[in-house]
Amino acid sequence: MNTLFSDRHYAKLSATTEAGISLASPTQTSSQRTYHYIGGNVKTKGYAAFDESGELRLWQFERRPVGDNDILIEIKYASICHSDIHQQKGDWGKQTYPQVPGHEIVGIVAAVGKQVTKFKVGDRAGIGCMVDSCLECDSCKTGLEQYCDTTLFTYGNPDNREPTTITQGGYSTHIVVRDHFAVHIPDNISLPEAAPLLCAGITTYSPLMKYKIKSGDKIGVVGIGGLGHLAVKIAIAKGAKVYAFTTTAEKEPEIRKLGVEEVIVVDDLRKLQPYKGKLDYMIATVPEQFAAAQYAATVKPFGYFTVVGMGKDFMLNISNIVMSYSQVNFNASLIGGIAETQEVLEFCSKTGVRPQIQLISAQQINQAWKDVIAKKARFRYVIDIATI
Ligand SMILES: [Zn+2]
Ligand SMILES: [Zn+2]
The missing domain is CATH 3.40.50.720 (NAD(P)-binding Rossmann-like Domain)
Structure with missing residues (x-):
């Protein structure tokens, strides 16, 4: 049985539930047995920083329930950006810990809220540096969500909806995100190669x-x-x-x-x-x-x-x-908007541009961070989330 959700949140193999949330059937996601999700916090495992040392440790935490406009992604890969290191080490100001870094995230959609039309269960999806914004201001309306005054960045930003009070990133097994902030991964780009494209x-x-x-x-x-x-x-x-x-x-x-x-x-x-x-x-x-x-x-x-x-x-x-x-x-320049993030994936799909990656296990993250600082990465470390 999938132990990632607490028992009270299962409704084994029911159709779309009362809460309007559906989960993948066993045929839709690889070898893992999955259950239909009916609400409540999402139990998650991840690698978190606990202080400014730059050392990460395994941490169990909860994410907010899947809301009407949210999707739940079962994360498959997350890659390491130098920004992860800067932020967790406090180079960009005081942080709230524990904090899970990671803003180059790819996985499979495991549940969708009842208002979601952009994704369906089983889709391949990616998340970059942002997870929410107002969607109403001039920046948001012109596809520049990163410049919105209320943008929530993927980790370390205050978010009262989250049980941990801040957004938590992708070095983890699951993430709940507003559907607008996830992008589709083209079929001809492998999931590990898609991750670095997102930042x-x-x-x-x-x-x-x-x-x-x-x-x-x-x-x-x-x-x-x-x-x-x-x-x-x-x-x-x-x-x-x-x-x-x-x-x-x-x-x-x-x-x-x-x-x-x-x-x-x-x-x-x-x-x-x-x-x-x-x-x-x-x-x-x-x-x-x-x-x-x-x-x-x-x-x-x-x-x-x-x-x-x-x-x-x-x-x-x-x-x-x-x-x-x-x-x-x-x-x-600061990253790019969501529509443009989808565009870069389509561009890479068509032109054959792929990042050069090195796949690592979760247990190698701390060493990989040291190697990034020492300029030894060639050129992007990608964490296999199945090893968490
Ligand atoms: Zn980055
Ligand atoms: Zn806005």
Whole structure:
């Protein structure tokens, strides 16, 4: 018997229930026996941070019941974003613990609320960095839910509906989410490969599409990790010539295999000199302080330079004088909206762009976090949630 829900919440193999919630039948989800769910909190297991140490431990907790507009997802995979580490370590401000990180989440829909039409039980679904917003303001109405004043991000945001009082992320067995904030996974993308597209993919795709890449454009990518390697692949899929800038010499062979024009190992900022004013556009994914203005100066005057990586305290120091001489337009971007997140999945489905992933067990999460900090990931760790 499935032990993930308390007994009082089962109604074995009934049809859609009084509460309007249905669960997968045994034929709809793999080998697990499943039962129709009739309400109440959802018992969940996950890996949580308990303090700022950066060490995660197994934790049992409950999620809110599946509401009329919610879906319950049985999580299959969740990938590791550097943001998970920054937030749990308190780099972005004081946190409430225990807190389960993870905002690149994929799984199978196991229950739907009675108002839900977007998903049905058995569908493959993904969740990225957001789980709710007002859906009524100008940002929400124009597909920019991430800029809504009331956006709930996937973990660590106060949410009184949740028994733990905050949103809890995807390093866990189940998640309850408003249907609008889940996206469909195209059939030809495997679930583990879909996970990194939900933050790393959309975060790089969104500004790259706004730039409107033309075939042959020279695009610079700074920082070739989870986000950067996807920026490289997306830009190449659009016909660009990509210049990959990294500070990690050991990554060079792997980066070359991505099909870039050049790999520039920037162990000294003087290595940027030959590229001054040469590139059409540049995106920087570095999740820490870096010499942004010096990199931006590789872009042609009045070209664009976009920052998507976020370091400690969300601060980035920029040399004003270097920026002035480069005459480059500097901007920043935060993930992307829900419709655009669906769009990046369709784009990857059509173009064959897939993240390069390393599958790990839940027991390897703590080591994987250390490896991400040490820049050893090639390029995204994906947790097999079945191992929790
Ligand atoms: Zn992320
Ligand atoms: Zn809104």
